[in-house]
Each structure stands twice: as C-alpha cells, then as structure tokens.
Amino acid sequence: MSIRNPKQALYEQFSIVAKALGHPLRLEMIEHLAQGGRSVEALAAKLSQPVANISQHLQALRRAGIVSAERDGKFVHYSLADDSVLSAFAAVRGVAERQLAEVDRIVRGYFDARDDMRPVTRDELQTLMRDGLVTLIDVRPKDEFALGHVPGAINVPLGKVRAWSTDAAIGREIVAYCRGPWCVMSFEAVAALRALGHSARRLEDGMPEWKAAGLPVAVVA
Amino acid sequence: MSIRNPKQALYEQFSIVAKALGHPLRLEMIEHLAQGGRSVEALAAKLSQPVANISQHLQALRRAGIVSAERDGKFVHYSLADDSVLSAFAAVRGVAERQLAEVDRIVRGYFDARDDMRPVTRDELQTLMRDGLVTLIDVRPKDEFALGHVPGAINVPLGKVRAWSTDAAIGREIVAYCRGPWCVMSFEAVAALRALGHSARRLEDGMPEWKAAGLPVAVVA
C-alpha cells in the first residue's frame, strides 16, 4: 500500500462503501435485509443462490459497514447496520432513476404496462385508512410480513391475491405494497386485481421506506 | 447477456451508479466537479493525473449518469448531472462515517489534531455574519472561488493564509470553509491561524453543501 494523505485515505474509505453497493446481487440482498434480519441460509433461499456465494457477499457488505452480524446459536443473523444504508441505497437509486435512460425504458416497458396510474403516497394512504376508504394489502411472503408491516394491512402473498380477491367481499379500493418502490410484487398484484375488475393502486414505496419515515410498524406477536 | 427479469435489470442499473462511485479517484473528481464544471484538462491538472486517465474515468461517470458533458469549442465541459449526485455522495459518506472504524481513526489521527473544536453550522454562520461577528474566508483556489462562494466571504487560498492573517487587521473570529466537510484545506487553515494566535473555526461543510441547501451563492463577475 502506497503512502496516502488523509484526503486520499478518506476517499478510499468512502469508495469501499460505494464499491460494496456496486453489485446487483448485493443490492438485492440489502433490499431483503431491509425487510428484517436473516440468516445466511434464509437469505440464500430467498435469492435462490448458493449459500457460499451469499456468505461471501455478506462478508463484503460487512467489511463496508453496511450489514452487521450477530451470532445466534448455530445461525448468524445478519441485518442492516444502520438506517443510513437505506438512504444511501435510495440516493443511488435516485440518481439512476433520474439519469439513466435504461431505467426509464425498463420501467415503461414492464411496470407501466401493469400500472398506468399514479401510486398512492404515504400521506394519502394514512388519510384513506383513517377514513376507512381502502383495503391495504401487504403482498410480501408471510415471514416478511411478520417482521413488520403497516398497521391495518392484511397479508396477502402475491400467489394468493387472486383467490383472496374472489373470496373476500371487497367493496373498497385496494392498495398494495411490498418491499420497495420498484418491488415487482405490488405491480403484479395490482395488475392481477384490475384484471379481475377490482379497483387497485400501489403504495409509492415499501415497508422499509415506511419505517424509515418514522411511521408506526406492526409486528405479528 | 443472460435473460433478466425487470427486477434484476433495475438492480443492475442501480449497481452501475454505485459501481461508478466505487473508486477513490472518481469520488475526488466528483468533489471537484461539485465546485463547478471543468474541462478534462483542467480537472486532470487539479488532480495531478494523466489526461487520458481522467478522460476514461469521466466516461465511466458519464455512462452512470453522474456527470454530463457539453462541448464548448475545443474543450469539453464536464459537470455534475444532477444535485441528486451530491446526495448520493453524501449518503455514501454518511455510511462510511458511521460504520467504518477506519474513518474514525483517520479523522482522529489527522483532523482532530488540527481542529479540536466543534465546527460552525450553516445556521450559526448566517447569524454570526448578520451580526458582523466573524470574518469568513474561502480557502479554495481562486478559480473555484470565482465559480461560486458564500456571500461576504473573502478568498484566501490556503497558501496565502499566513501572509493574509498578519497583514489584515483581524479583530474578529475567523471562519474557514473549502470544498466539503472533510476537505483538508480548511483544517489546515484553521490550524495555521490558531498557531498564529487567531481565533478560528471551520464551517461544518463546504460550498457544494451550502448551495445544495438552497442558500445564496455569489459569483465573481
């Protein structure tokens, strides 16, 4: 290692963090960990990746101070080290959304086809919920719902949305949310519900953003 | 390229941005560009790097939508594409500051030795300036000062701080700022001024953050 002045040393540290964010799989891991802490194996299962691969990426994230590890018996429980990680993710996403034409292309080509309406903002949702005007569904898997969800939301995992919507007597508009602003599941859910004749919209972003905004979070006992 | 679902495609785009931020030299380039747009050659001179190297890194930053290029005669003028780039930089820096022990070590080992006092916040500075209680100096090079500075600030490039402080009749506390929160120059300036018996403090961060906060910026005519 060459001699560095403090300025270069600091830039090097900052670049460690950015470098750690610079891999699609690691970003996906962060989004999953934002739903709640997980073991290596559980995370590997969620992402359909070899355990060793996930373990290595977790090491990389840990070296960058992005995740923290805590041993729990024979498991090692990983979780996001800090809420500032979410802001960094959001900031990077923001640059990409504004500046990369490819993002726009992907969004138009896939997401817009499934949701041509303006999403519901967090503020709007709170008003609608208070006035009892909407049914809020959390389309994430059961385990993620259990770790924390918007108070009043019903857990309807994506695969069960069709069955649920025919069974339940829904007289109100449905609002769906999942892991984050571009989480595919809520788009799919809204598309499926509309195809069945329901009135449905997406929440503008997901659980981690809700929590980061300081809003109340419900946990399954 | 393998077949990707939209989720993976989006993560890949986000990772392009993060990857572009994942190099110390590129971060330094961003901090310089945040002072104002520059040509390839000018930037290369500032960073003491070969022109071709800077050019290539600029291409990388441009592909990631971080900088934008604009031809101006025989020069190509590069500047930050968006203010969101600064928030992304700040967010990454924030994670590093909170989570990486090495950052703390560098800061303690170098910066604290030069400035053991709490920096002046932007709000404080505005009050102090309004009441005429401080002399504000911008210790960046002349060209960067010209592109935008805090109204009321005097440009005293780092190398001229000693001479200036003996010449000028200073009866007030001095506040120094430069390129950003960890810009070495303002630490050096404060250390030099204190060694000469003056009362001096740093502004908590630099010009880009001042501007990003929506505060007024003065430009040399």
Added chain:
DNA sequence: CTGTCATTCAACAATTCTATTGAATGACGA
C-alpha cells in the same frame, strides 16, 4: 465426546477493472 449442521474459508478459472501508452478524432484559427 461425537455427530450434525450453519457458516466461513481457500483455491481456482473466468471475467472485469485499472493505468499507461500512443495513435485517432474533431474543432478551431490561420
């Protein structure tokens, strides 16, 4: 103590990133 199992480590080839060099491009002024 021993077996089991979650996790990590070590080593490898494949790929990507990096800095350097020198040549190519393209805009300006004469």
Added chain:
DNA sequence: TCGTCATTCAATAGAATTGTTGAATGACAG
C-alpha cells in the same frame, strides 16, 4: 485546407472481483 490542440479511443499488462467447489470451523444436541 492545414496545423494545433483538447479529447477520446484502442491496446496492453497487471490487478481486483466474481462464482464455484470442497474442505475447515465452530456451536449445538445427544
């Protein structure tokens, strides 16, 4: 049109990153 000059491109070698494999570690249960 021609020379000059800022910038970019192309090619290279060297370094770092990636995913895979299988073995090592370390904690728990019996």
